[in-house]
Amino acid sequence: MSVKVFERILQLFEAEGINTIFGIPDPNFVHMFQCAEQRGWNVVAPHHEEAAGFMAEAVSRMTGKAAVCIGTLGPGVANLAGAMMCAQVEHSPVIFLGGQRARITEQRVRRGRIQFVKQSELFEPSVKYCASIEYADQTDEVIREGLRRALTGTPGPVYIEYPSNVILEDLDVPPALPPSAYRLVDQTAGPDRIAEAVRLIGAATQPVLLIGHGVHTARAAESVKALADLMACPVIQTSGGTSYIHGLEDRTFPYGFSPAAVEAVVSSDLCLAIGTEIGEPVHYGRGQHWAAKNAERPWILVEQDPAAIGVNRPIDVPLVGDLRAVVPQLVEALQDSPRNASPELDGWIRQDAARLAELAETAPTGMSPVHPARLMVEATKAFPADGIMVRDGGAITIFGWTYSQAKPHDVIWNQNFGHLGTGLPYAVGASVADGGKRPTMLITGDSSFQFHIAELETAARLNLPLVCVVSVDYAWGLEVGVYKRTFGQGSLETGTHWSKDTRLDKVAEGFGCYGEYVEREEDIAPAIKRAFSSGRPGVIHVVVDPKANSEEMPNYSEFRTWYAEGMH
Structure with missing residues (x-):
């Protein structure tokens, strides 16, 4: 032709x-x-x-x-x-x-x-x-x-x-x-390697599944769910793999930010890692929370690139292939010998649920401007159960790791590169891929939101079901915190602040979107619901307390351990 x-x-x-x-x-x-x-x-x-x-x-x-x-x-x-x-x-x-x-x-x-x-x-x-x-x-x-x-x-x-x-x-x-x-598709792992992995899984008393970014980008949740059910073990999320798999929400714990995750990792006697580089945010699988049993804990890694095997840590059983093909191999091999859950699993599930409930209860309340922890609690409580979550920003993202009350099945954010400004374009692209069927929520900081704010017009033109919840401190909040930690309170915070006349809700209206300005925590969830009901993309401008935003980021010390070298 x-x-x-x-x-x-x-x-x-x-x-x-x-x-x-x-x-x-x-x-x-x-x-x-x-x-x-x-x-x-x-x-x-x-x-x-x-x-x-x-x-x-x-x-x-x-x-x-x-x-x-x-x-x-x-x-x-x-x-x-x-x-x-x-x-x-x-x-x-x-x-x-x-x-x-x-x-x-x-x-x-x-x-x-x-x-x-x-x-x-x-x-x-x-x-x-x-x-x-x-x-x-x-x-x-x-x-x-x-x-x-x-x-x-x-x-x-x-x-x-x-x-x-x-x-x-x-x-x-x-x-x-x-x-x-014209290219290799559906590459499977060798049967000898699968057999060895099954043997190690059967011998383990406290295995964990370490789930990374690749599980979700490969759209492999269904087969990973089947594997997790057969292994009857905790699912540990990397910071890049923060989407929750249907049916595993209660026993999926964020690495480093959940005490249940830390306890499960420390006590684990086997790790099966899928869709992850085992990089700095999980301390290469050998430092921090992994250190105590590092010498005796075997590792199984499902990895598509053979050149990645053994780079960050030794791997006992490498399963080289497309995880969309390899995980079903494991499921089939384990079908007749499912594990019984360890007694500790129920305790970790209760512990993590109690942690989330306590955070929702104890996040600072009654403040105006709103405390960013309270913003995260109220916004994620209002997150639609079937929605797509997009994250962007510095300080507000760190608050989100600890205080988020939602367990979305699709989370998109720029974890490895940390590129601000990706959030709004990611949200538009995700909603386009979804055909605009599911509600999409972007939670972002004002600094990052302004990188590509013109794409609000794109969202409006496409009539996407998108609501942007913007944490506004009129500053580069995380960098303000760096100035304070480096030079002390009252130091010059050069280049970090801008006009408090900035109104992102009004900008949104100018692009044909729904806009709402919020100063009180009790108004956050109703504003989000009104935005979703408006039939237009929405922007909720939430004024947050700048001191809390720059000084009270939770688990900041854990975050700093990600940087293996060159940072102080």
């Missing part, structure tokens, strides 16, 4: 189940955008290409597939750089497409060329694969190689560009191949 290059690119992505594209229309891309819409794709044009990249990353996390973002030559591609770096560090398989001038432009010995820079060499260090479609008949091989690299081993981003003269060329090509025809 005869197609243009731009349509062939869409066909190749469709073979991978991709049907959404983010980017700002440009002469390089108008043909592709129009064709995508005609083929039934979601075509979303935000206000900044970096936001487009974050939106695409959220789609990838919500679907378990690669996602696509596009940037026009020069400035548009430059704007993708931050999202590229985030996708690399967050292990998100985002395909970044970039336009470029006709290749002859690179060979001219001239100055003063408009909207031109050699792009590939700038981005190559930030992606797993960097290539250009130089000739029309390379389209299939380059796009497939990009998908292969993005989805093989540890997932990550790729960058593919094409000169403007290539995109409109004709191709005579067969139907697009399915993924299994």
